[in-house]
Structure formats: structure tokens, C-alpha cells
Amino acid sequence: MELEKVLLSRKSCRKFTDKAVELDKLEKVVVSASLAPLGLPRMCTPMLTVVTEKELLAGLKGIYDAPAVIIVSCPPSPAPGIGDQNAACVVEMMSLMATDLGLGNIYLYGVTANLQGDADMKAKLEIPENFTPLAALALGYGEEDVAVCKEFVNKLNVVRK
Ligand SMILES: Cc1cc2nc3c(=O)[nH]c(=O)nc-3n(C[C@H](O)[C@H](O)[C@H](O)COP(=O)(O)O)c2cc1C
Numbered sequence: 797m798e799l800e801k802v803l804l805s806r807k808s809c810r811k812f813t814d815k816a817v818e819l820d821k822l823e824k825v826v827v828s829a830s831l832a833p834l835g836l837p838r839m840c841t842p843m844l845t846v847v848t849e850k851e852l853l854a855g856l857k858g859i860y861d862a863p864a865v866i867i868v869s870c871p872p873s874p875a876p877g878i879g880d881q882n883a884a885c886v887v888e889m890m891s892l893m894a895t896d897l898g899l900g901n902i903y904l905y906g907v908t909a910n911l912q913g914d915a916d917m918k919a920k921l922e923i924p925e926n927f928t929p930l931a932a933l934a935l936g937y938g939e940e941d942v943a944v945c946k947e948f949v950n951k952l953n954v955v956r957k
Contacts, residue, residue, distance in 0.1 A: 802896050809900030810860045812936040817864045821828065821897045822846060825866065828893035832885040835878040837955045842868045842882050842930075845921050855917050860907040861935035867892060867908060869927040883930035890933045900938025907932050 797805070829844060845867040847853055859865050870879030881888050887903050896899040908929035911917055915925075924931060 799894050800948070801944060802892055804946045804948065805942050806891060806901075807945050808902040809934075809938040809940075810902060811939040812860060812862045812934075813901060813939060816848070817899060818901055821858060821894075821899065822848070822864060824897060825890045825893050825933075828889045829866075829868075829886045832882070832889040834882045834885065836873060836875065840870055840873045840878050840882055840883075842870050842879075842886050843923070843927060844868060844886075845923055845929075847921065855920065856907050857910045858904060859932075860902065860932045862902075863936040865904075865907065865932055867911070867921065867923070867929050868906075869923050869929045869931045871924075872925055879928065880930050883939040887931045887933050890935075894933065894935045895942055898937075898942045899935045900940070900942065901933055901935040904932045904934055905910065905939040907934075908954075909955045 801858070826846060837911060847856065847865045847867065848863065853859065853865065856865060868883040870883055872877045893905055908931055909943050911929040918929070
């Protein structure tokens with residue numbers, strides 16, 4: 797897809813079918829994450845946890861029964877907010893790649909907020925203790941096909957000086 801078409805097709809998917817995501821598609825989504833810009837890349841490198849095991853998915857709250865979830869966790873950052881910003885860049889890259897591959901997807905904060913207070917689940921997912929889950933992408937085949945659903949109009953306040 798052309799970039800503009802991908803941007804106009806990306807929207808949050810909250811209804812997934814049971815169909816599993818093919819491994820090669822998951823791999824492309826994972827690789828897209830590594831193309832994201834990162835602040836303090838050597839000190840604040842995010843780690844990804846790709847969850848597709850049903851038992852583990854069942855322990856995650858707020859993922860809309862998606863068949864795959866990629867959790868982005870970061871180590872403590874020497875500069876405030878860098879981990880959150882890195883996680884956001886990574887998730888958005890993955891979201892656009894998933895959209896391009898025809899996968900429904902949604903950026904999620906809630907699941908990671910829950911995980912932050914759930915040491916057992918963090919351990920089951922093998923997220924190191926000093927890493928904080930900050931953002932996630934749920935993905936799968938949506939009940940609706942991915943298609944252009946928006947117009948190219950500005951919705952934000954923009955000050956031009
Ligand atoms: C930082 C961030 C956190 C979000 N967290 C959640 C979440 O926990 N649960 C949820 O259902 N949607 C979450 N969303 C999705 C937003 O609700 C959604 O992107 C917004 O309503 C715009 O809709 P669209 O993605 O279809 O354009 C989050 C989005 C962002 C960018």
C-alpha cells in the first residue's frame with residue numbers, strides 16, 4: 797500500500813476473529829519496530845514481548861480477545877519520559893506495518909498499566925523486573941477488513957506563526 801493509503805486505513809480494531817496471525821506477518825511487524833526512532837537508544841532500548849499463547853493471552857486484561865499482543869517494555873531512563881516516547885514510536889511503527897499487512901490492530905496502554913502492578917504476570921512473560929511495560933499493540937484479523945476509512949483532513953489545533 798502507499799503510505800497515504802496506510803495512514804487513511806489505520807484505525808483501532810476492537811473486534812477480532814479467531815484467525816491466528818501468520819508467523820511471517822508477525823515477524824514483519826516485529827522488524828518494523830526496530831526501524832522506529834529511539835531516544836537514548838543504547839541506554840533505553842525497548843524490549844518486545846510477542847504473546848500468542850492462549851493461556852498467556854487469557855491473563856492479559858483489555859486486549860479485546862486479540863490473537864496476538866506485542867508488549868513494549870523499557871528499562872529506567874536517565875531522562876524523564878524517554879521510555880514512554882520510545883514505546884510510542886515503536887507501537888506506531890508496528891501499527892502502520894500491521895495495517896499495511898491487512899491486520900486489524902489497536903494501540904493499548906491499559907493492558908500495560910495492569911501489568912505494571914502484576915509481578916506474577918510480568919514474570920510469566922519473562923519481562924525483567926527492572927523493565928516497565930509501557931505500551932502494547934494488539935493485532936489479528938479484524939471482523940472488518942482493513943480499508944481506507946478516513947479523509948485527509950486536519951483534526952488537531954495547529955498554530956502557524
Ligand atoms: C497512547 C494511547 C493509548 C491507548 N490506550 C488504549 C487502551 O488502553 N484501550 C483502548 O481501547 N484503546 C486505547 N487506545 C486507542 C485510542 O482510543 C484510539 O486510538 C483513539 O480513540 C482514536 O481512534 P482510532 O485509533 O480509530 O483513530 C490508545 C491510543 C493511544 C495513542
